[in-house]
Amino acid sequence: MKASKFYISTLREAPSEAVIASHKLMLRAGITRKLGNGLYTYLPLGVRSLRKLEEIIREEWNETAGALEFKPTVIVPGEIWKESGRWETMGPQMLKARNRGEQDMVVSPTAEEAYTAIVRDGLDSYKQLPVNFYQINTKYRDEIRPRYGVMRGREFIMADGYTMNADDESLDESYKAYEKAYFRIFKRLGLKIIPVRADSGAMGGSGSEEFMVESPIGDDTLIICPNESCGYAANVEKAACRDDESLDKNGKKHEKTDAAIEEVETPNVFSIEDMEKFFDESPKMFIKALVYRVINSALDLSSCPHAKDWKRVKESSGDYYPLSYACVLIRADLDVNEAKLASALKASEVVLADDEEIRQIAGAGHGFVGPVTAKAPLVVDSSVVKANDDGTMTAMMHDAIAGSGKDGFHIRHVEPLRDFTPFLCADVRTVKEGDKCPICGGTFYSTKGNELGHIFKLGHKYTKSMKVTFLDKNGKAAEPTMGCYGIGVDRTLASIIENNNDEKGIIWPMTVAPFQVCVVPIKYDGKMKEVADKIYETLKSDGIEVFLDDRNERPGVKFADMELIGIPLRITVGEKNLPNVEFKPRAQAEAELVPADEAAAKAAAFVKAELARLNA
Known part of the structure; x- marks a missing residue:
């Protein structure tokens, strides 16, 4: 392909909205x-x-x-999305429309429904x-x-x-x-x-x-x-990560206690940091309780007494609750992973409840939500209670401190499985750098x-x-x-x-480069034109995708454009170097001089070797 027959639209600078390399270079290179x-x-x-x-x-x-x-x-019929149950649950990212026959239509965000309907x-x-x-x-x-x-x-x-x-x-x-x-x-x-x-x-x-x-x-x-x-x-x-123990400030693991729950007045204690100071204890001894609003949960909540008044929609694809709530219990030094939580609840989305909802579910404000009084299914992380393979449960914390469900008060001597029963045990913990691998015990990065x-x-x-x-x-x-x-x-x-660029532009792998070789005459005239044309035609006949920059532009413009566009190999034809030409792979800093009559063969061999390496 000759540049005079092609559309080159390069930019000196990328628009200000482009902040990552690929976005900038895709715009700048045309x-x-x-x-x-x-x-x-x-x-x-x-x-x-x-x-x-x-x-x-x-x-x-x-x-x-x-x-x-x-x-x-x-564009696919909305009806098949209603069949699958995702018409409502897919959310606002799905673009819906109606045709002139008032039929619901979807601009496909994905094609599971279409494939299933076609094969069915x-x-x-x-x-x-x-x-x-x-x-x-x-x-x-x-x-x-x-x-x-x-x-x-x-x-x-x-x-x-x-x-x-x-x-x-x-x-x-x-x-x-x-x-x-x-x-x-x-x-x-x-x-x-x-x-x-x-x-x-x-x-x-x-x-x-x-x-x-x-x-x-x-x-x-x-x-x-x-x-x-x-x-x-x-x-x-x-x-997921390997289980770690709940240890107090002295590094000691607490044993199961027979002491009754004790209510402690805790004025102006709202955060975990506040609790650490007030109780002079490690956050690993606190149970954090968070109330979540749950959207479109397909989990069966019928056995939970707090869920009896929540609307349950019955559909052929399965029953679900458009709106429900869950109280999540997790060790206080850990964070809830909302993707894991949504998956455990078979929900399309989970969001932290607002202040009014928290009071409705917990009877107290944020910071005082407790496991004993919450009027919602208890979803308990495995850092607090772990589900065993045989269906039993094991308490992972003992003699803990938690919210009381009453503003200005916490409770101590909380025993999981004695003082509260999980509705669901699940791993909803956010794993982070420094946690241990569940397979080999290595330290994650x-x-x-x-x-x-x-x-x-x-x-x-x-x-x-x-x-x-x-x-x-x-x-x-x-x-x-x-x-x-x-x-x-x-x-x-x-x-x-993003992975293949430098300060000059793109460096394409040979397999996806728009052209494999570019031939750049310093001036497309006389002997330079003759040599450039010969190399160009020889490469074409050998099945190489070659681009000939025959534009009437300054050499600096041509070089800058070819490096920006990122063609893997450049052959430069200049009067001073003839009968040699410059042979420069885009990823290399320096060019080498080769005889002009050998350049096409050397370029073809370079292209084929790169393709063979990547396609091996």
């Missing part, structure tokens, strides 16, 4: 242009890299994961399973605060694989095949991936793994064990990361609610189980740039 808040257009240069990235995903999903591509619509209509027998489809399609989520360019935009491109399997064993096989494909994809893109345990969130299901890249501007906090033989890594929303891909074992979440059945080997109706496998295409492209 990869993208902003059309609206959270809405970005790919320009021709960006489309070339975008399509290469998509093709790598296709190749690996076709071959390694054994999937077939399908193309659902972007043609599924009869176990002989058709597994059904393994994928799409690479546009989605829309009404992000409340879009930022970082295409890294977190409102409209974006996702590659989504879906499998429908006859049983869990078959699902495991599909899951492992996609997992293998993910490692292949990211290797070919030159990205070092950290696979981490993750929360399934609004997707639902059991097994879940994220594929992350380390990034200082990452949205996610990763908890990682440094022991390579262990390999434990998890998103902070899912991370934390880092920031960006999620590029996510794989889920969805189980029967959608096939049950959307009534998908097939006839099994015995001729009986059965529900298939599902898996879901996603890659954020735009985000991955931005992450490649």
